[in-house]
Amino acid sequence: MPLRRGPGGAERPSLRSVAAAATSLLALAATSLVAGPVVAAARDGAEPCALTRTAAHHSLGLDTWNPAYPRPEQGLDAVMVFLSFPDSAPRLTPAQLTADHFPATSRFFERSSYGGFTLRPHPQRTWTPMPRDSTWYAIERDWDAERRTAYLRDAIAAADGAVDFSAYDVVYLVADPDAPGVDSDATKVVNFDQPLRADGTDIRRVVTVFEQHPPDRNVLAHETGHVFDLADLYHRPVDGKGDWDTYVGDWDVMGSQFGLAPDLFGWHKWKLGWLGGRQVVCVQDSTDLTLEPIAAAPPPGGSMGTRLAVIRTGVDSALAIEARSATGNDRDTCTEGILIYRIRSGTVSGDGPVEVVDTHPETGACWDRSVYPPLADAPLGVGETFTVPGDGTRIEVADRTASGSWTVRVTTGV
Structure with missing residues (x-):
């Protein structure tokens, strides 16, 4: 039910940037990394990073199902x-x-x-x-x-x-x-x-x-x-005017149905039961990872590798890391790379339970197509390094393999 508008918040009669809120009836220079064994990362048990589901409307906690x-x-x-x-x-x-x-x-x-x-x-x-x-x-x-x-x-x-x-x-x-x-x-x-x-x-x-x-x-x-109990990820301005997509931009259909990369976040897929086991890594110390694109189809007759890395940052908060590439539901993406975002399980739908971390805060991309260009270039590319403000976590993207996977080093406690 969002306001129809174009880039920059100007009204545009032909489109709406996001869909409706649920309401009550009654109511990184390149480095030479080689993916190796994960250190202190619970591949077969990501539970330490599974935030607890709270009483918040559409809580993104996933330890239990509502x-x-x-x-x-x-x-x-x-x-x-x-x-x-x-x-x-x-x-x-x-x-x-x-x-x-x-x-x-x-x-x-x-x-x-x-x-x-x-x-x-x-x-x-x-x-x-x-x-x-x-x-x-x-x-x-x-x-x-x-x-x-x-x-x-x-x-x-x-x-x-x-x-x-x-x-x-x-x-x-x-x-x-x-x-x-x-x-x-x-x-x-x-x-x-x-x-x-x-x-x-x-x-x-x-x-x-x-x-x-x-x-x-x-x-x-x-x-x-x-x-399916997923939250609105857009930001509704108090006066109904301005940008709705400042939290996640193009990066999840729960933020905007017009997003260029609308596939569900890996966190959502974990919550819904579509990811699990070795596909989700709980990072508890510095480690090297190979991440397959979150939107890529599984290999014929084979098993999927790691798709989501999570760092617990608090009682009801975590940092998620995943690869976004031009495939599947993300085939029209504006940029490719390693996407970083914060999750807060105690934040209600519409108040920012997910926020994408902009690794290129001084620039934007795809001003003619993106629902929120400042976040369209949020992913980290090959050869780039970024330290997440306030979290003491550094992410380095070393390489992209011939098969399309991304080689990433995560350093905690920086």
Whole structure:
């Protein structure tokens, strides 16, 4: 539901930089490094760096899973319900609106999960009539709670005769984009303080889709991330004006669906169960690492190497290191290299639970394409060294192998 704008925060009517906040219903010169055995790095047990999940909304702690959310393991089923209104005859078909989002959204998650998770859409073939005009619901970004509640209750009730909600893990309510009362900035996930009940099952949250046709790129991947308990990583200005993408820029779809490198952070993949074991290293002393790009597909018939290195920096904070290259969901990235970012498990969604460390603070890149050019060149390149301010950690990028992996030395306690 973010403000539409161009580079530098200027408004741009055709695009929105990020998707909606989840809300309550009721409510490095080159050095000669050779990758060798990791010293004091727990390859087979990264638990020392696994931050504790806190009471913060969408906490990025990952020692346990919040059972109120479906975990994206193997496969989940999602129903798409298409809502029409008395004050507008739909000009598009449900099949056309389905094609706006699928199979693209399923492919995003398939690539991000290394083929381990499948999001299966089940679109309804006909329109579901709503009982009131679209304008009556007063749909907007910061929606009046009473009208929003009425909209959701009306939608579930209208669809209940044709949809067995007990058969689905995810619910998408897709409004007719041409109805006069529909506001595309209102797309968001709505969490229920008290679940709605239908078909003998509790509906704890729904994705309300008010997108134009064609929709914003990757918007449903962002919203579905909230369904999996991932936080908003953008910064919403107090007055609604200015830059939204100062925390993570292009580097994760939970920051901006328009990001040039929108694959999920390695920390997110660890949280969701897509990375683990030897793929995550908890660095507890200086060490040499070989990092495979976080977005790269696993080798055919082979196992993945290390994808994420983590340094514990506090009770609820850590520093993450990963490689970002032009492949998979990151194929359109502006720059390649070693990305460094901070995680805070006690920080709520939208307040900066993740912040990318800018290793080139005096420059930017891709001013014509990036959602936030000052962070577009944040990764560290081959031959560069950077000491993280305040953390006493130095990262050196020595080489990039022929296979595309990155050779990195991490020195702690600098």
